Amino acid sequence: MNRSELAGSVIEISRSALEQNYAFLRRKIGRDTLLSSVVKGNAYGHTIEVFVPLAESCGVQHFSVFSADEAWQVKQVASAGTDVMIMGSIPDEALEWSVEQEIEVVVFEADRLERLLAAAGKVGKKARIHLEVETGLNRTGFEPAAFDKLSGLLRSNAGRWELKGICTHYAGAESTGNYLRVRRQIKRFRNAVEELSERGVRAGRLHTACSAAALTYPETTMDMVRIGIAQYGFWPSRETWMHHYLKKPGEPDPLQRVMSWKSTVMSVKDVPAGDFIGYGTSYLASIPTRIATVPVGYTHGFARSLSNLGRVIVGGHRTAVVGLINMNMMMIDITEVPSVKRGDEVVIVGLQQDQEISVSSFSELSQNLNYETLVRLPAGIPRVVVD
Numbered sequence: 001m002n003r004s005e006l007a008g009s010v011i012e013i014s015r016s017a018l019e020q021n022y023a024f025l026r027r028k029i030g031r032d033t034l035l036s037s038v039v040k041g042n043a044y045g046h047t048i049e050v051f052v053p054l055a056e057s058c059g060v061q062h063f064s065v066f067s068a069d070e071a072w073q074v075k076q077v078a079s080a081g082t083d084v085m086i087m088g089s090i091p092d093e094a095l096e097w098s099v100e101q102e103i104e105v106v107v108f109e110a111d112r113l114e115r116l117l118a119a120a121g122k123v124g125k126k127a128r129i130h131l132e133v134e135t136g137l138n139r140t141g142f143e144p145a146a147f148d149k150l151s152g153l154l155r156s157n158a159g160r161w162e163l164k165g166i167c168t169h170y171a172g173a174e175s176t177g178n179y180l181r182v183r184r185q186i187k188r189f190r191n192a193v194e195e196l197s198e199r200g201v202r203a204g205r206l207h208t209a210c211s212a213a214a215l216t217y218p219e220t221t222m223d224m225v226r227i228g229i230a231q232y233g234f235w236p237s238r239e240t241w242m243h244h245y246l247k248k249p250g251e252p253d254p255l256q257r258v259m260s261w262k263s264t265v266m267s268v269k270d271v272p273a274g275d276f277i278g279y280g281t282s283y284l285a286s287i288p289t290r291i292a293t294v295p296v297g298y299t300h301g302f303a304r305s306l307s308n309l310g311r312v313i314v315g316g317h318r319t320a321v322v323g324l325i326n327m328n329m330m331m332i333d334i335t336e337v338p339s340v341k342r343g344d345e346v347v348i349v350g351l352q353q354d355q356e357i358s359v360s361s362f363s364e365l366s367q368n369l370n371y372e373t374l375v376r377l378p379a380g381i382p383r384v385v386v387d
């Protein structure tokens, strides 16, 4: 037996959906733009361990992570020629390791740059640097006022670095409410690149776009894009989806959900009218009710707030969660599908016959929580690749 056969539920990762998403994204960004697959947050819940080799088999050769420990995880499973870029946190003690491992590092502060260059000197290899410039997100990034110091540091450490990229990140490209702010950022980025160039600082690649920017502001794709949510088959927001849909109304959605979450019925029983179901008094069976228990609870990321609210699919029917979600299981009302029996497939997220539950309907009926719902899926649920 393998672990996924023993588990109460599994998350399936679809190769064909991923291939289709990359094909669509490739059409959007063009052939010459490098696609960096963003796999922070344990590959948005798909798990680095399973997702990175699968993405590589679809042609991806560059991965972006938030932190040094995520880069370490990618390195454990990636092929030798694959590049990894840390966009955020890296402890000073890990800088030499990052140079040694030829990991690309986004730098947004002069003292980090100094330390990284010192580490490169010590290791005897070039640091692979991406310079992040501040354009209006006000999170991390060099201000134009720091460009003189920055170029001086690079000049005085010639031979210790390779400038892989200059980059920035937008302050909410998925929302039309941020349109003017994003436009201003695009302009500021162009100015920053020019100012750096005047100081002799020229990068291999310019990159600014996340999924939403790549899908709605074509000029932001430049030499490289950092694509997270879209590769997993989700539109970053309803507005991004409508932006696409209104150009091609009626066409099927080109993004396909890569993950599905499935379990099986653990047991079935009949509850007489007038009895409460589960802990406490949150659900009263007003008619004779047949329930099935499913071995998925809040420990598996099925939010307790979905008690008496959530839906799962069994026997081709959307069925209601009844009573409180427990730590390890839930009860569902199968009165309308009495043929359901122990061992039948239960779809928590995904498709069964003509019924589908999306991540957004699962995530407390709100589309904007896709990112959060995905990354909260516990690593302990086995992921299996399917076609």
Ligand SMILES: Cc1ncc(COP(=O)(O)O)c(C=O)c1O
Binding pocket: 038, 087, 169, 209, 210, 211, 212, 226, 227, 228, 229, 230, 236
């Ligand atoms: C710097 C940076 N680039 C790219 C991304 C990918 O964003 P998305 O998942 O919307 O494509 C993120 C995610 O938040 C990010 O922080």
